[in-house]
Amino acid sequence: xxxxxxxxxxxxxxxxxxxxxxxxxxxxxxxxxxxxxxxxxxxxxxxxxxxxxxxxxxxxxxxxxxxxxxxxxxxxxxxxxxxxxxx
Amino acid sequence: xxxxxxxxxxxxxxxxxxxxxxxxxxxxxxxxxxxxxxxxxxxxxxxxxxxxxxxxxxxxxxxxxxxxxxxxxxxxxxxxxxxxxxx
Amino acid sequence: xxxxxxxxxxxxxxxxxxxxxxxxxxxxxxxxxxxxxxxxxxxxxxxxxxxxxxxxxxxxxxxxxxxxxxxxxxxxxxxxxxxxxxx
Amino acid sequence: xxxxxxxxxxxxxxxxxxxxxxxxxxxxxxxxxxxxxxxxxxxxxxxxxxxxxxxxxxxxxxxxxxxxxxxxxxxxxxxxxxxxxxx
Numbered sequence: 001x002x003x004x005x006x007x008x009x010x011x012x013x014x015x016x017x018x019x020x021x022x023x024x025x026x027x028x029x030x031x032x033x034x035x036x037x038x039x040x041x042x043x044x045x046x047x048x049x050x051x052x053x054x055x056x057x058x059x060x061x062x063x064x065x066x067x068x069x070x071x072x073x074x075x076x077x078x079x080x081x082x083x084x085x086x087x
Numbered sequence: 088x089x090x091x092x093x094x095x096x097x098x099x100x101x102x103x104x105x106x107x108x109x110x111x112x113x114x115x116x117x118x119x120x121x122x123x124x125x126x127x128x129x130x131x132x133x134x135x136x137x138x139x140x141x142x143x144x145x146x147x148x149x150x151x152x153x154x155x156x157x158x159x160x161x162x163x164x165x166x167x168x169x170x171x172x173x174x
Numbered sequence: 175x176x177x178x179x180x181x182x183x184x185x186x187x188x189x190x191x192x193x194x195x196x197x198x199x200x201x202x203x204x205x206x207x208x209x210x211x212x213x214x215x216x217x218x219x220x221x222x223x224x225x226x227x228x229x230x231x232x233x234x235x236x237x238x239x240x241x242x243x244x245x246x247x248x249x250x251x252x253x254x255x256x257x258x259x260x261x
Numbered sequence: 262x263x264x265x266x267x268x269x270x271x272x273x274x275x276x277x278x279x280x281x282x283x284x285x286x287x288x289x290x291x292x293x294x295x296x297x298x299x300x301x302x303x304x305x306x307x308x309x310x311x312x313x314x315x316x317x318x319x320x321x322x323x324x325x326x327x328x329x330x331x332x333x334x335x336x337x338x339x340x341x342x343x344x345x346x347x348x
Contacts, residue, residue: 001114001121009124010114017107020100027088027097034088034146037096038170041139045132052128053342059121060338064321065328073326081318083125084345140255147251151234152241160239168231171258175288175295183298184288191281194274201262201271208262208320211270212344215313219306226302233295257299 005058012051019044056084092145099138106131143171179232186225193218230258266319273312280305317345 001009023040026032064080067073088096110127113119151167154160175183197214200206233254241250262270284301287293325341328334 001119001124003117005121006114006117006119010111013107013111013114013128017104017111020104020107024097024100024104027093027100030090030093032088032093034092034142034150035166035170037088037142038139038146041100041135041142042170045135045139048128048132048135052125052132053346055121055124055128056345057338057342059125060325060341061334063121064325065334065338067326067329069329073322077318077321077326079122080321081314083122083129084317085314140259143258144251144255147238147254148247151238152247152251154239155241155243160235164231164234164239167234168227171230172227175293175298177291179295180288180291180293184285187281187285187288187302191278191285194278194281198271198274198278201267201274204264204267206262206267208266208316208324209340209344211262211316212313212320215274215309215316216344219309219313222302222306222309226299226306229295229298229302233299237295253296257296257303 001055002058002062005054009051009054009058012047012054016044016047016051019047088142089145089149092141096138096141096145099134099141103131103134103138106134175229176232176236179228183225183228183232186221186228190218190221190225193221262316263319263323266315270312270315270319273308273315277305277308277312280308 019040023037023044026037026040059080064076067076106127110124110131113124113127146167151163154163193214197211197218200211200214238250238254241247280301284298284305287298287301320341325337328337
């Protein structure tokens with residue numbers, strides 16, 4: 001993975017992890033309200049989408065765009081299609 | 088939030104948090120491969136979907152299904168539509 | 175389904191259908207560019223999300239919020255969770 | 262767009278269009294049930310995902326994997342990231 005994307009993704013996922021930790025603590029409270037938790041989960045999912053996009057962009061640049069020169073287009077494309085399947 | 092859903096959601100999100108921590112550690116490795124990270128992020132997103140579904144089911148049962156009797160259907164429905172918007 | 179939501183959803187889906195028809199015509203052109211088609215498909219998916227939200231809101235108001243009074247909360251909630259699974 | 266993907270996407274979107282037409286007809290019935298419509302909309306969204314994946318695979322093979330040789334990697338990657346944003 002390109003260095004800049006690696007560090008950016010790491011930073012984003014660390015923040016998301018802290019956020020997830022705070023939701024777990026919310027759920028220690030018997031009176032916690034469902035919709036508040038739903039909103040927080042959505043926010044973490046948005047952060048994961050953001051980190052995923054950073055990694056995807058790095059992959060497209062470093063590995064997919066160079067596949068033609070390397071000659072492994074079919075493998076690289078199939079691998080990426082599988083990874084994107086669950087977006 | 089109903090007790091059973093609260094504890095189930097808490098358990099799921101704790102597991103997801105540990106998983107996210109392991110991805111952050113993956114990203115400490117300069118040689119980490121993009122698609123491996125993409126797959127792991129997808130897996131955590133799936134876990135968050137699962138936890139969100141547990142919370143949503145509890146909310147539908149405890150708060151939405153009883154709105155007619157309480158008389159606050161419009162507020163409860165609007166609140167939930169907003170929360171679902173980012174699924 | 176409540177009348178207002180039924181007619182609103184019908185209108186939205188008719189528009190989406192016309193849009194889809196135009197994408198099929200785009201694909202008659204051998205020179206059509208992939209990303210243009212991707213964008214148009216995304217736009218139709220957004221329109222379907224919109225129509226789905228209209229139907230969902232009507233369902234929450236008319237059928238879920240009244241489940242407590244009818245006594246069929248478990249069935250109604252389970253049915254909806256299944257339908258929401260593929261959002 | 263590669264010929265095979267173009268024809269495959271066209272076929273899939275024609276089927277999805279017919280399916281959408283049948284949902285519009287469902288909504289002519291005042292007694293139509295919300296969850297039945299929600300399910301059908303989900304099915305069409307799945308079909309659109311399928312068509313989008315066909316187009317995306319063709320684009321990755323024909324245009325992204327050859328970007329390194331052409332020298333327009335940055336533009337091609339940015340264009341695709343925008344198109345994927347709304348998956």
